Amino acid sequence: MGGRRDQRQSSRPAAGLRVLLWAGAAALAALAGCGGDDAPRDGSIQGWVYAPDVVAQPGAAGAPAALLASRAAQAPDGYHPAWGATVVVTGSSASAETDADGYYRLDDLEAGEHTVGVSLSGYYAVTFPVKVAAGRVVTVGQDDGSTLLQPADRKWTVMVFLNADNNLETFGIEDVNEMEMVGSSGAVEIVVQMDRIPGYDASNGDWTDCRRLRVIKDPAETDPEAQEPLNGTIVSPVVEQMGEVDMGQPQALNGFIAWAQACYPAQHYLLVIWNHGSGWLVRAAQRHPENPVARAVSYDDTSQSFISTADLPQALVTWPTPDVVSFDASLMQMVEVAYEIRGQALLMVGSEESPPGPGYAYQTFLRRLVDDPAMTPSQLSAHIVADTIAYYGGGAAVTQSCVDLGQAEPLRAALHYFAVSLQLATAEHGPEIASARADAQAYTYNENKDLYHFARLCSERVDDESVKDRAQQVMAAIQSAVLAEAHGSQRPESHGLAVYLPHPSNYVSSYGLLALSRDTVWDEWLQSGPD
Numbered sequence: 267m268g269g270r271r272d273q274r275q276s277s278r279p280a281a282g283l284r285v286l287l288w289a290g291a292a293a294l295a296a297l298a299g300c301g302g303d304d305a306p307r308d309g310s311i312q313g314w315v316y317a318p319d320v321v322a323q324p325g326a327a328g329a330p331a332a333l334l335a336s337r338a339a340q341a342p343d344g345y346h347p348a349w350g351a352t353v354v355v356t357g358s359s360a361s362a363e364t365d366a367d368g369y370y371r372l373d374d375l376e377a378g379e380h381t382v383g384v385s386l387s388g389y390y391a392v393t394f395p396v397k398v399a400a401g402r403v404v405t406v407g408q409d410d411g412s413t414l415l416q417p418a419d420r421k422w423t424v425m426v427f428l429n430a431d432n433n434l435e436t437f438g439i440e441d442v443n444e445m446e447m448v449g450s451s452g453a454v455e456i457v458v459q460m461d462r463i464p465g466y467d468a469s470n471g472d473w474t475d476c477r478r479l480r481v482i483k484d485p486a487e488t489d490p491e492a493q494e495p496l497n498g499t500i501v502s503p504v505v506e507q508m509g510e511v512d513m514g515q516p517q518a519l520n521g522f523i524a525w526a527q528a529c530y531p532a533q534h535y536l537l538v539i540w541n542h543g544s545g546w547l548v549r550a551a552q553r554h555p556e557n558p559v560a561r562a563v564s565y566d567d568t569s570q571s572f573i574s575t576a577d578l579p580q581a582l583v584t585w586p587t588p589d590v591v592s593f594d595a596s597l598m599q600m601v602e603v604a605y606e607i608r609g610q611a612l613l614m615v616g617s618e619e620s621p622p623g624p625g626y627a628y629q630t631f632l633r634r635l636v637d638d639p640a641m642t643p644s645q646l647s648a649h650i651v652a653d654t655i656a657y658y659g660g661g662a663a664v665t666q667s668c669v670d671l672g673q674a675e676p677l678r679a680a681l682h683y684f685a686v687s688l689q690l691a692t693a694e695h696g697p698e699i700a701s702a703r704a705d706a707q708a709y710t711y712n713e714n715k716d717l718y719h720f721a722r723l724c725s726e727r728v729d730d731e732s733v734k735d736r737a738q739q740v741m742a743a744i745q746s747a748v749l750a751e752a753h754g755s756q757r758p759e760s761h762g763l764a765v766y767l768p769h770p771s772n773y774v775s776s777y778g779l780l781a782l783s784r785d786t787v788w789d790e791w792l793q794s795g796p797d
Contacts, residue, residue: 310371311375312404315347316341317333318333329691332391333391333392335382335394337407337482338407338485338503339369339503340501340511347366348368349366350363352386353383353384354383358375360375375619376398379398381394386515390512395603402529405480410501415727419579420452420530420533422453422532423456423531425459425527425536425588426456429739431461431515434542435467437623439469441540442460443484443498444494445481446483447484448483448629449483452485457526457529459772461476461568462476463568470498475509475510475600476507479500479524479534480503484497484501490699496652507531512569516580520580522584523537524584536589538593538594545755572617576779576781579607584762585608590613591610597617597618599764600764600765601681603778605677605781612670613668615666618667618716619753620709621658627654630653631646652752661754662755662756664754665757666753667760669762670746670749670781674747676747678743678786680743680789681717681743681786682787684736684737684740685787686791689794704725706759714767717744717763748763769795773793
């Protein structure tokens, strides 16, 4: 399967900056309909009611006898839509009847905690608590054993920015179905912003706009040990239909994060950026030549756009900052990317290599998270790393690592002085340095090299004490920064972070736009390195 390449200081911000970030997030949240001083004080709820196909007599065991209040737009096995059921909300005069699909919606409800009651002649009634949120429509029910909880009770919100507006669309559908093998729980919320494209995958209604989904467990996923989805139909409710969205704009990613944090506040946040990735290099000619050459992730083919490496900090300026930013994309686990987004998250997870098209096996680490929502960000990240390699097998050309972004500055300093030593040694030891560059572990883009392996080869081959010492410092800095790492046997010298290491004749001048280039002499050495 084709890979997701270009065909496909851990410290928190200072107090003043936190205020600005929080204000920005609040403003975006207000625009998203999830709060703000000028936001509406009332909210709405919606959901579906299903009746059992077989009604048991009072006291009988086995067959279901109660109505099912659900968040899912599709009835599970053994149920059918309950037409004409009455839905009421305590503390209000609001009531509604379900339509032929079992759907209902109640508007103008006072924000706060309420109890919903559902009744229909001939069935046991059900009640459940809800928390109405001002200015938005909340999809409610009890099909996953819970309803919206107080923010303090939600441990994690998983935010998946899924840009399938390209030739990866089929894999995007598959990945949402993998998420539905697990679904949200009271302690873990899984939300997705997904954009699709015509011409690749016609399933699931073949919609091609952008939608926000709250992921629920698919009732058809009855095997807790299943490795692949049993049902290919997305059942998670659409909580917002957005029309066509340019997912290649940093504002789109920033808006999604702000919306998810405002609507599903939690103690911890995992942000997954899903799409093609190219580290920072050029993917292909675009229709808009005014776009900068340096590119990174989230290619939107409808808009012919992308989020550049330099624009990632702008996209990630939210408060609170995500605990983990994970790239389900190719070639993004680079020193250049880590340094660019330092301070925008605590941890960065991704691949030095171009992974297979299906990307992450979401059912693996999400299942672990829902089973143990108290896990820390580093524990969750370690599971993403290990589960990804295990899913594809130890013999694959797959890599994955977790990097502590709080170590980005020490790593930058080590790389800077390593580059200085290489500059001074190139005239005398050029052939040895060139051989280390040529033999260092490479990836789909051959100029992407594993930095640790290159430094080790330099320390072994270059008879210069300064180079040896500086190389050892780079290796130590990488060991401190990389908290978890795993790789298949086809990429044996992977250690968690790649770096741009081309022959001087192949150097791309736009590399100088990166923060790492501004703050080190690495780019100067790349241009003057040995032939």
